[in-house]
Amino acid sequence: MATARKSARRKGEATTIDEVARLAGVSPMTVSRVVNGKVHVRESTRERVMRAVKQLGYTPNLAASSLAAAQTTRIALVYTNPSEGYLRQLLVGALRGSARAAVQLVVDAWDEVDPEAEREAARVLARSVAGVILPPPLCESPTVVAELVEAGVPVVAIASGREESDISRVRVDDFLASREITRHLIALGHRQFGFIQGHPNQTASARRFEGFRAALEEAGIGLEPAWVQPGEFTYRSGLKAAEKLLGRKHRPSAIFASNDDMAAAAISVAHRRGLDVPRDLSVVGFDDTSAATNVWPELTTVRQPIAAMADTAVDILMRGIRRQDATPVDKVLAHTLVKRGSVAKPPAG
Incomplete structure (x- = not known):
């Protein structure tokens, strides 16, 4: 009798988008993109999601989707070993941008993490956030970027001079x-x-x-x-x-x-x-x-303008998430020469 009741209860329960995401190893936002037929999702990721959808018998719930869209979106800022002054400005800008966009900002430190650990950390992160901001040097880690892109998670790199076809970037020249x-x-x-x-x-x-x-x-x-x-x-x-x-x-x-x-x-x-x-x-x-x-x-x-770069990165990330448009953006902000007291004409002779 207990087994029958357990089976009946399971049969009446609907599969959730989170369960599909866990099985496919992607974020719920990526599952949403796939089942809604949106572009800018890698074909290998799309196939993995659809296999999970079929295996679990998932049927999108329009009411639940609307409710989920109205809930706070989680994005992540991941850093490793920046200078204190640099990190402070990054946080100021990212917090300002996330407050304006009404999203939850997750800040994670990956200090002293080897490449294999970075790969696993990126996989875990991809299942819990809708987008990621990567300052240097993580923004130029092929391992981290590849894992996040493969999982269908939008990425914005800060201060990267490397031209990436799959992710957006904010930088100065x-x-x-x-x-x-x-x-x-x-x-x-x-x-x-x-x-x-x-x-x-x-x-x-x-x-x-x-x-x-x-x-x-x-x-x-x-x-x-x-x-x-x-x-x-x-x-x-x-x-x-x-x-x-x-x-x-x-x-x-x-x-x-x-x-x-x-x-x-x-x-x-x-x-x-x-x-x-x-x-x-x-x-x-x-x-x-x-x-x-x-x-x-x-x-x-x-x-x-480090704070402005982080703020802009949040804006680019959210435009891509909410419009489900992952077209990469390359935003170059203006720099300024600041003249102070450490410079003078060279000494005579």
Whole structure:
């Protein structure tokens, strides 16, 4: 009798969209796109969803669909090891955008996660959110992006220079911004430059170096290989690079660090060596995070509108989710050269 009652109860229960999503390994939003015949879903994902629909005998409930659409949508911002200033601005922008769009923002940290763990984390995340925002360096992880796209989850990358056909991105033009701030130093008379690179796993690092080098070539200025030092966008890597640049008998008159954390470290090393900034050495950074104004003198830098980029990323994500249009968008926001006290004409001689 108990078995009969259990069978009867199961028979009367309708399969839910969440059950289909779990079986197919995708988000409920992806199941909705497939059963409603929407485009911009990979064929392999569509086939997987339809197999789950058939296996479970799922029939869409229009009333339930309307109710689900009215409920709060969950989107995720996933980060790993950004600078504190960068993360703070990311959160401000993402919270502002999600509040305006009336969506729930899930913030997740994937620090010290290896590629295989990233793959599994992306699979799990895809089942619980309708869209994902990826700042660097995760936005350039082929593993993470591929898993989310395969699951049919819309993705917006922040500050990625990599051209992706499957995801949207919000960025500044790192090449133009870097060239502009280098031209500013050249206009003041600098001819001897040190450069601290960013992390090699981010395309922004390469683009900033390319812009710097292009400005030097335009002015007919050579670049000494020993004056280009590796960095990782961290304060500690900036200290190490600056020690090598300033520990030489023949040192540059200006240092361009690929972000503000490393530029602040360069100023610290200069002070420790008895150099006056900017009388003996000019230093510039990139991003205009809180690190730019927490040092003395305050940094001349490129303002990357990080909060506005995160806000815009939410807007792009929600337009795609609510209109069920996953056409990738490439949004370039304006940068600003911010002139402060860390730059002056080079010292005589």
